[in-house]
Amino acid sequence: xxxLELKNVSKIYGELxxxxxxxxxxxxxxxxxxxGPSGSGKSTxxxxxxxxxxxxxxxxxxxxxxxxxxxxxxxxxxRRDKIGLIFQQFHLVNYLTALENVMLAQYYHSMPDEKxxxxxxxxxxxKDRAKHLPSQLSGGEQQRVCVARALINYPEIVxxxxxxxxxxxxxxxxxxxxxxKLHDEGTTLIVVTHDPEVAEVAQRMVVLxxxxxxxxxxxxxxxxxxxxx
Amino acid sequence: xxxxxxxxTLFRQWKKMLMIAFTIALGASLATAMLSVMLDVGDKVNQxxxxxxxxxxxxxxxxxxxxxxxxxxxxxxxxxxxxxxLGKIKTIFWAFNIVDYAPFVxxxxxxxxxxxxxxxxxxFNHHMDLPTGEALDAGVASMRxxxxxxxxxxxxxxxxxxxxxxxxxxTVLAEQQGLHAxxxxxxxxxxxERSLKIVGxxxxxxxxxxxxxxxxxxxxxxxxxxxxxxxxxxxxxxxPENELAERARRDGPSSLTxxxxxxxxxxxxxxxxxxxxxxxxxDCVASPVRQVADSEGAILExxxxxxxxxxxLSLIGAALGICNxxxxxxxxxxxxxxxxxxxxxxxxxxxxxxxxxxxxxxxxGGVIGFFAGWGFAQIIGHTVFGSAITMRGMxxxxxxxxxxxxxxxxSIPAIRMLLRLRPAEVLHGR
Numbered sequence: 001x002x003x004l005e006l007k008n009v010s011k012i013y014g015e016l017x018x019x020x021x022x023x024x025x026x027x028x029x030x031x032x033x034x035x036g037p038s039g040s041g042k043s044t045x046x047x048x049x050x051x052x053x054x055x056x057x058x059x060x061x062x063x064x065x066x067x068x069x070x071x072x073x074x075x076x077x078x079r080r081d082k083i084g085l086i087f088q089q090f091h092l093v094n095y096l097t098a099l100e101n102v103m104l105a106q107y108y109h110s111m112p113d114e115k116x117x118x119x120x121x122x123x124x125x126x127k128d129r130a131k132h133l134p135s136q137l138s139g140g141e142q143q144r145v146c147v148a149r150a151l152i153n154y155p156e157i158v159x160x161x162x163x164x165x166x167x168x169x170x171x172x173x174x175x176x177x178x179x180x181k182l183h184d185e186g187t188t189l190i191v192v193t194h195d196p197e198v199a200e201v202a203q204r205m206v207v208l209x210x211x212x213x214x215x216x217x218x219x220x221x222x223x224x225x226x227x228x229x
Numbered sequence: 230x231x232x233x234x235x236x237x238t239l240f241r242q243w244k245k246m247l248m249i250a251f252t253i254a255l256g257a258s259l260a261t262a263m264l265s266v267m268l269d270v271g272d273k274v275n276q277x278x279x280x281x282x283x284x285x286x287x288x289x290x291x292x293x294x295x296x297x298x299x300x301x302x303x304x305x306x307x308x309x310x311x312x313x314x315l316g317k318i319k320t321i322f323w324a325f326n327i328v329d330y331a332p333f334v335x336x337x338x339x340x341x342x343x344x345x346x347x348x349x350x351x352x353f354n355h356h357m358d359l360p361t362g363e364a365l366d367a368g369v370a371s372m373r374x375x376x377x378x379x380x381x382x383x384x385x386x387x388x389x390x391x392x393x394x395x396x397x398x399x400t401v402l403a404e405q406q407g408l409h410a411x412x413x414x415x416x417x418x419x420x421x422e423r424s425l426k427i428v429g430x431x432x433x434x435x436x437x438x439x440x441x442x443x444x445x446x447x448x449x450x451x452x453x454x455x456x457x458x459x460x461x462x463x464x465x466x467x468x469p470e471n472e473l474a475e476r477a478r479r480d481g482p483s484s485l486t487x488x489x490x491x492x493x494x495x496x497x498x499x500x501x502x503x504x505x506x507x508x509x510x511x512d513c514v515a516s517p518v519r520q521v522a523d524s525e526g527a528i529l530e531x532x533x534x535x536x537x538x539x540x541x542l543s544l545i546g547a548a549l550g551i552c553n554x555x556x557x558x559x560x561x562x563x564x565x566x567x568x569x570x571x572x573x574x575x576x577x578x579x580x581x582x583x584x585x586x587x588x589x590x591x592x593x594g595g596v597i598g599f600f601a602g603w604g605f606a607q608i609i610g611h612t613v614f615g616s617a618i619t620m621r622g623m624x625x626x627x628x629x630x631x632x633x634x635x636x637x638x639x640s641i642p643a644i645r646m647l648l649r650l651r652p653a654e655v656l657h658g659r
Contacts, residue, residue, distance in 0.1 A: 052571060052653035073575060080573025087656055091568045095237035100230070107230040108573040149572070 001064055003028040003156060003188055004049065009058035009068075011044050011211075018044040019055065020211040026157075031179070031189040033199040036208035042192045043161065045208065049190060050159045051079040063156065080109050084150030088162035090142040092134040098145045099130040102152050109153040120148040124178060140171025147178055151187075158182060160191045164198050176201060231582070238586050242558060246590045249554045253594030254601060256547025256635055260540050261602025261628050266609050267536040268621045270529065283330070283372055283462035285503055287515040292459075309457035312445075314510050318463065319359050321505035326466040326497050331355070331368045332458035334448040338418045338441075346402060348416055348441045350448020353384045369442065372464055373433065379403075381410025381429035386444065394447060396425035399438035403430045416441065420453025463506065463515070467499040469529050474498035478517075544635050551639025555587060559643045566647060567655030576648050583647060587640055588633075595632040599625070 004026040011019040019041045026032050036042050047053035048060055051067055052075075060068045067078060079085075092101045102117040121127050124144035126137075134142055143163060150158050160179070164172040176198060179189055183203075191202060199205050200219065207215040239246055289308035310332070318330055334350035352368030359365060370383050384397050396416075398408055408414060408427055415424045425443060432438060449455050470478070477485055477493050478500040485493055493501050499517035506515040559566065569579055603620060610618035 047653040050571075050653075052651065052656075076570065076573060076575055079571065085571055089564075089656075091564060091571075091656060093234075093237070093565055093568065095241040096233065100233060103230055104234075104569070105572045108569065108578065112230045 002026060002061075003030075003063060004190075005059075005061040006045075006049075007059040007061070009045075009048065009055045009060060011041070011048065011053070012056040017211045019048070021058070022208075022211070022213055024206060024213065026188065026190060028156075028188055029183070029186045031183045031191070031203045033191045033193055033202035033205045034208060035193060035196065035199040035205055036214075037194065039210075040208040041211040042194070042208055044211075046159060046161050046190075046192045049157070050083055050085055051075040080153070082156045084153070084155035084158040086143070086146050086150045086158065086160035086163045088165040090134070090139075090146045090166070092142055092145055092149075094134050097131050097133055098126060098137065098141075098148075101134070101145055102149045105149045105152050117148075117152060120152045121145070123151070123181075124148045125174075138171070140167050140174055143167060143171065143175055144178065147175070151182070155187075157188045157190060160189070160193075162193055162195075163191060164193065164195060172198070231585075234582060235585055235589065238562075238582075239589065242561075245554060245558050245561075246586070249551060249558075249587065250590045250594035250597070252547050252550035252554065253591050253632060253636065254598035255550075256544050257595045257598025257628055257632050258602035258605055259543035260631050261599050261624060262605035262609060263536040263540040263543075264624045264627055265603065265606035265618050265620055267533050267540075268624065269610070269618045270532055270536070283464045284467060284499060284518050285463040285465055285506065285515055286518060287461040287463060287506055287510060287513050288459070290512045290514050308512075309454060309459060310461060310513055311511060312449075312456045312458050315458070315461065316357065316359065317509040318461070318506060319357070319361070319363070319365065321502070321509050322494070323465070323497050323502050323505060324361070326502065327463060328466060329365075329367050329371050329464040331372055331462055332445060333460045333462065334445060334452060334454065334458050336418045336448050336452040338416045338451060340406065340417075341415050342406075344405070346416070346439070346441060348396075348418065348443055348448050348451055349437075350443050350445040350451075352445055353386050353442075355386055355445075372462060373431075373437075375433075377432040379430045379432050381427065384428050384442070384444070393444060394423050394425050395428050396441050396443040396447070397429045397431055398427050398442075399440050400430055400432045401438040402441065403427075414441070416451065418448075418451025418453075421450050423447060423451060461510075461513075463502075465499070465502050466497060467502065467517075468497045470498055470500070474500050477501070477504075544631060548635045548639040551587075551636060552642050555583075555640050555643040556646060559583065559647050563650060563655045566650055567652040570650070571652035571656060579647060580644055583644065584640060587636055591632055591636040595629065598632075599628055602628070 002025040006022055006024040009019055009022045010017060022045065034042050034045060044053070048055050055068050058068065059066045062078065062082060065078070067075060070078065093104060096104060098121060099114065099117055102120050103112040103114065106112045106117060118127060118130055121130050124147050126141060126144050126148065129137060129141060134145070137145065143166070164175055167175060179191065183189055189202070191198065193199050203219055205217045205219065206213055207217070287310065289310055291308040312332065315332055319327055321327070331352045336348040336350065338346050338348045340346055354366045354370045355368045357365045357367065368386070379400055384395055396414065398414065402408070406414070408430070410427055410429055412427045413424050414427055416422060425441070425447070445458070449457065473485070473489060473493055477498070482490055482493065482504060494504070503515035503517060507513055566579055606618040606620070610616055
């Protein structure tokens with residue numbers, strides 16, 4: 001059984017079909033990138049997979065449970081327990097330190113554990129920046145805090161929406177390296193991006209166009225490392 | 230973590246929180262001031278209204294019957310009250326509420342030129358040492374405080390003595406007779422005659438301007454009724470009449486149940502004070518001067534209504550202010566709240582966080598508002614009534630409940646917005 005399966009999923013806003021009869025399977029431990037131009041349905045798909053929205057039609061099976069039929073409250077619980085979210089805009093709480101931002105995810109999940117949160121920051125190379133506020137961190141550092149926060153509750157899927165969209169090349173490489181490390185540790189990664197270089201380092205690339213899957217490409221030379229030309 | 234977030238918000242948004250606290254403080258201060266004044270205004274208005282004269286008249290029972298039958302006001306028709314019982318008025322259950330009273334004797338007299346005139350005998354500033362240990366200076370000097378002294382001065386019993394042949398004359402009579410302060414007026418009553426030295430000319434603005442006011446004993450001597458008085462006017466602090474008091478007055482206290490009777494008797498209604506005066510003075514009928522009693526009630530009700538309206542309006546204003554500020558705060562923090570929801574916060578947890586922040590601010594604002602309101606109340610008390618407003622203990626819980634209600638009501642739109650907020654929309658800017 002696949003970890004995630006989308007069966008004939010459509011999301012319709014009035015006349016607009018943001019997603020149109022999409023079928024997709026993601027296996028446990030797989031690294032999938034979803035690519036496409038603006039308005040292709042990438043964010044809609046991410047919202048549905050991330051339990052932040054429901055499809056108009058179709059089934060979304062996460063660990064065999066159809067999340068399309070769950071209540072808002074249950075979706076929040078599923079999101080909390082199974083999904084780690086990484087955003088393009090980082091979305092860190094600006095009055096909490098890097099450490100407290102990581103602990104925030106623990107707080108809403110179970111119990112804040114400072115030691116564990118510090119370890120998560122160490123994994124992303126930010127242990128020494130734990131007491132800094134987001135405003136005192138660079139963009140790349142903020143995104144790494146975001147990654148640490150996404151990982152702190154050991155989610156089954158890490159869902160990253162344009163994770164390198166606001167980063168320079170150096171930080172982009174650091175974040176992609178982090179994803180590679182996570183993938184090696186067995187984390188399932190779904191990365192939504194419009195950057196071909198980031199998309200192509202994944203094991204499998206899904207290209208969306210006008211709400212439909214236009215192309216799927218398996219990376220025969222998968223290394224998980226970004227190759228800048 | 231919860232406390233860290235609360236602390237973070239309070240310090241980070243201190244300007245907004247200060248505005249919310251200020252709005253709450255404003256509402257709480259007005260509510261405190263109005264409630265304090267409202268709860269104390271009854272006594273204050275009563276005190277003010279005492280300057281408009283007596284609110285209870287006491288007449289002999291038989292005179293009262295005749296008055297009722299033939300509308301013969303002011304005619305005692307040979308029935309009198311006993312002067313030696315006057316002190317008993319200050320021994321009734323509501324003695325403390327009797328602020329002033331004076332006996333009256335009306336004597337039909339004749340001047341030297343043959344013109345008829347009424348000599349009214351009364352106390353002016355009669356000093357009494359009461360059995361309770363209190364001292365009271367009672368009489369027309371305080372009960373006719375609106376009289377304007379045109380010439381001379383008030384008759385002072387402490388200087389002239391009760392039996393002194395002194396008098397005060399109304400302006401109309403003084404003009405007719407060409408009298409001035411210091412003149413002597415010869416008056417012939419039914420049983421005697423006296424030469425009275427005029428110590429003052431007063432303007433009452435009523436029929437009293439055609440009369441002569443003399444010490445009680447002087448009038449009694451003219452009428453030949455030593456130890457007797459025609460009537461007593463009493464000025465008492467009363468509670469506005471309600472349905473119970475109205476029923477007791479209309480149907481008599483015997484129509485009340487034991488519990489109702491006790492409540493009526495132990496409340497300072499004009500009717501219950503009258504009843505107690507009747508118990509103290511032999512063969513008398515005490516009745517409230519309806520005009521004064523009614524206007525007391527009406528003024529009090531209107532004043533209290535006005536204050537309730539001001540309180541309600543100020544609280545509505547505060548609720549609207551809180552509503553705007555909290556909604557603006559939630560909108561400003563929508564991405565933060567969206568993030569909390571995205572990482573697993575349920576609506577209840579986020580609402581609790583926002584409400585806790587607002588309530589901490591509300592407590593801060595409420596406490597400041599309470600003390601400011603107490604200050605406002607004192608300013609109102611000294612400006613309007615010339616005395617301090619007594620802070621009643623019940624104001625504190627009432628203001629606390631009002632602050633909680635106003636804060637809750639003001640937060641409703643923000644909480645509704647917060648509950649509707651979808652993380653996908655705010656985190657992706659859609």
